[in-house]
Amino acid sequence: MSFVTGLFLIDAPASALNNLGSVPGARTDNTVGVKVIRAKDGVYPYVSAQAFRYWLRTTLESSDLGWKAAPIYREEKVAYTDANPIRWWDDDLFGYMRAPSKRTSAVEKRSADESRAEETPTTDTVTRISPLRVSTLVSIAPVTLTEDFGTMSRHEGDPVPHEHQFYRTTLKGLFSLDLGACGTFSYQRRTGFRNLDEERVKEAQQKSLIHLEDRKSYRLLFDERVKRIGTLFEGFAMLEGGAKQTLHYTDVAPVLAIMAVTKGGNHVFGHVIGASGRGLPEFKIDAFKEALDVFQDEILSDIYIGWVKGYLEDERKKVETFITENGAHNIRICHPRDAFRAMAEQLRKPENQKWLE
Structure with missing residues (x-):
């Protein structure tokens, strides 16, 4: 199995x-706190994986990249997508779970809803494990939270006080994309593996998907699979989202990214970037060299380092010197957007089709 790590x-x-909502015991009743991990060595702000995936989905949906997002349906206290990875790219790459209620009232309500006219019929539970895995985005070092005090005072009478927390840090995240799972849909009767029910199997046959009979799966054509993956990486490069943007306007597009195609899903670059003694981001050359040595047989592609010029210039020079001194022609350093595009281009090459098997 191959992954983009x-x-x-x-x-x-x-x-x-x-954010996490109100803060108990704060000076004002409407103080908004940020999500943090409290450890023995201090407080680490974080962004949940769910929030990050939401940013990525909405970035893709609002872009002009041609992303095909699944419609979302609401049923009392449950919401779900169309759960059809053949048609919808986010159902393919982000996964889903759908277990429609069989109660008569629920069936009748679905039938009467005209907005569901194009919905894929679902008579049984279908689930799909997301080929895209992402970590929680965690501050590389503990920080001291800042509490900002403000008032609403554009009205007669006493001003209304409010507070919110914010921080200054660098957030580190990991991702892994299972290339073999992208565009490959199982009809095995196992939890997490039954991506297709009978209706979806019929659609796969009608659209001439490749039948992998020994694996009880159907697969999209190669060009369609890499098109979806490439568009996903475009979304990474132009990522938008996050709370409090009106007040803080943080650009959440990655300023630095490292990626390669690897065997297996273990993360080979997880400890390459950490914090210095001053709590600032540090590219750990020794850790990087060790990863290259230990995993040399498991790194299948060139290594792409996307790095915005002007960000941690001294650290970038260390990496550029390492590449030059070691003649590491398989390590390419460029802007993050170009790095994601270069990775997508590698996947499109016919000679690399084996990575998606």
């Missing part, structure tokens, strides 16, 4: 990207 940094100079 990657690490990325988000620069958060004064930010509150993922």
Whole structure:
């Protein structure tokens, strides 16, 4: 199995990207706090994987990249997508779970809803494990939270006080994309593996998907699979989202990313970037060299380092010197957007089709 394994940094100079609601015991009743991990060595702000995936989905949906997002349906206290990975790219790459209620009232309500005219019929539970895995985005070092005090005072009478927390840090996240699972849909009767029910199997046959009979799966054609993957990477490169953008306007597009195609899903670059003694991002050359040595047989592609010029210039020079001194022609350093595009271009090459098997 082959994966695109990657690490990325988000620069958060004064930010509150993922909030938790009111803070008990705060000076004002409407103080908004940020999500943090409290450890023995301090407080680490974080962005949940769910929030990050939401940013990525909405970025893709609002872009002009041609992303095909699944419609969402609401049924009392349950909401779900169309759960059809053949038609919808996010159902393919982000996964789903759908277990329609068989109660008479629920069936009748669905039938009477005209907005569901194009819905894929579903008579049984279908689930799909997401080929895209992402970590929680965590501050590389503990920080001291800042509490900002403000008032609403554009009215007669006493001003209304309010507060919110924010921080200055660098957030580190990991991702892994299972290339074999992208565009490959199982009809095995196992939880998490039954991506297609009878209706969806019929659609796969009608659209002439490749039948992998020994694996009880159907697969999209190669060109369609890499088109979806390439568009996903475009979304990574132009990522938008986050809370408190009106007040803090944080660019959440990665300022630094490292990625390569690897064997297996273990992360080979997870410890390459950490914090210095001053709590600032540091590219750990020794850790990087060790990863290259230990995993040399498991790194299948060139290594792409996307790095915005002007960000951590001294650290970038260290990496450029390492590449030059070691003649590491398989390590390419460029802007993050170009790095994601270059990775997508590698996947499109016919000679690399084996990575998607």
